[in-house]
Amino acid sequence: MPQHHGRTADATPFSVSRSSPVPEAIDELWERRADLSPTDDAARRTVTEAIDLLDSGAARVAAVDQASDEVVVDERARRAILLAFRVLSMRTSEAGPFRYQDRLPLKRRFDRVRVAPGAIARWGSHLAPGVVLMPSYVNVGAHVGAGTLVDTWATVGSCAQIGSNVHLSGGVGIGGVLEPPGAVPVVVEDETFVGSRSVIVEGARVRRGAKLGAGVLLTSSTPVFDADTGEELPRGQAPAWSVCVSSTRLRMFPGGEFGVPCLLVIKRLGEGEEHDKLLLESLFREHGTAL
Template identity: 40%
Template structure:
């Protein structure tokens, strides 16, 4: 059987009542093989096909099985005691492909993939199932959530949150495509897709519940920022703006997307100095 078939069979057994107490060495061997495939980048929670992102539900099932069929045990890492179903990821393979994670606080959970020439600054965290492409910077105080797909040469500004989407298994994770720059303090959640080559201003919240006013195509979008955009937060009038409790009116956040101007690339060029 293939790895996918093994995982799907184990998922059906779990739905039929299999628990961590019942899990055999053979079951756990399948899960170990699955985690190794995630860490090697051989399998991903989502992939682009025909210009559209498609979820690999069986991969998300495999991740959930690691929580459902393993016992929580006491562990130790770097002098810190913790309790989890999995140890942290081994990082010996990262140096061989030019990726570096600085000391005192870069945490990579098992089942996460980091490509070549990546940088993880302290403190930062990459969760199980996440995919971080070649040449990407994960800056200080960043979190890359479970199953998030980060493209190549992406700049995640300091204190950026990339949300995790693990359940339901059919839901798409957060997608950050190639050559995107997210300013410090950005939040991207709930399966939002940021198109390639876009630059997002500091402290921008990107979530399907907040509209994106695309001034290029003159349309309102939800859940996506098109490619080649410069995006930033603006506040627009709320439907409750006339309420007596809101002196001067109430406002709600929105995202404005414009043409990607040449000068907006200056911030990303500064990041290149880290690699010279």
Template identity: 40%
Template sequence: MSLESDIDDLWHRYDGGTLTADSAGREELDALDAFLTALETGEVRAAEPDGDGDWQSNEWVKRGILLNFGLREIAGREYGDVTYHDVLPLRETDDLPGRGTRNTPDGTVLRRGSYVGGDAIMMSPSFVNVGAYVGDGTLVDSCDTVGSCAQIGADVKLGANTLIGGVLEPVEDAPVVVEDGASLGAGCRVTSGFVVGENSVVAENTLLTPRIPVYDLVEEEVLYGHLPPERRAFTRFVESSVGDHDLFDGGAYKPAVVAMDVEETTMEAVEREEALRE
């Protein structure tokens, strides 16, 4: 049987009420351990590109993660001098140095079932949750959180205090995706399955969520749920539909994201720097 069929079998038994944490034996737990190891090696992922520019959730992988919460007992575990209580241990990190990846001490937490690629940097304190995927050469900076099943590409820079939200349920929902080469400034938040296109640059403290419109000045359209590739994005406030309400003296505004061509804005910054030096 394949790993996917093993998880499907466990899910049907668990969902049907014939398999519980009390009845799960060594065979079932071994299957769950093999599944977590496959996540850590990148053999399986919670979501993958479909070849047409979209991302598809692997529902069976999310079910496997949920099974690890449903079929395991909470146990006391050690992390340094601290005892914590969880159904999952932390991820072993002995494999990281051989791939050129480093994690700094005092608070770098990789949960079991998370993947971290080669030549990556994990600064402390940071947290990568179960099912998350962090690509090669990516920087996860101090105070960053990479939520469950989030997909972070290669050569990505997550600025300090960045929140990448997790999406575990419902299992068919696609998780947050930050594609290759993207750079997020400090304090950014990306939630609810939002997709940041490759090589985009997002300004500090920008909130990216499907509920906030993206005004793409390159294609002159309003988008929801994704930032196209090669964009420079930042927050602006636009007039709200309740702007003329008596309670709002001087008008009411709502946040929006403005997206411009990343090459043009980068050149403008270079030109301004050269002018200052002259």
């Protein structure tokens, strides 16, 4: 059954069933995974069918439950990915002049998706209609929502969950997670903007409508502060409908006083408010960052 990881705040329209669409046979294979190999035809068929569910979007490794606002992780789906590395053999594949040697082939299902030359998506990742991939990388188990732009040299790690109408700017790094069991993937919700060269890892969460300036580092343990009040907000989360920049706070250590990275909320947006791009860029520049 899926595992639940609660985080309280504003609910989002991102929802998932609490029962896994991945067949229970995956759990049975997992219990005897040490004995599996590419010679087990039945196991390979079962795992291939499960990965196809992820590839099509019929299943996903994680999402936010609308009723509880919890990140719900489907461990069975994640197990299917891990089993693929046991039951699939190494194969050579080609894309134009480029050759690859891997157990997982490249993705072939692109339903109304634009894929620019140089972009790579692995089988088992889901790209919803309207997604645009500039030269970038999307790993197995990732789920990218409709209308999202994955810009040049951005990476979407294994099992990362990216919402609809998101802009991942150039060089953004979205962390992946396959192990350990129970670890929460990165979730970037709908209508968000992640500035150039930002890094979102370790199960951090960018809530709906948040706008992040360039160079933001957000992990599950990153402190988050409100610039107007000084209030400390839930760690590892960019609040919904906020404008955030990277900052530091001073802390005393035995060796002296040092700046520790944090996320600073510099503006609150009304729900559904789309901030003018020029005004947003000016706001970021005032705080030493940019789009």
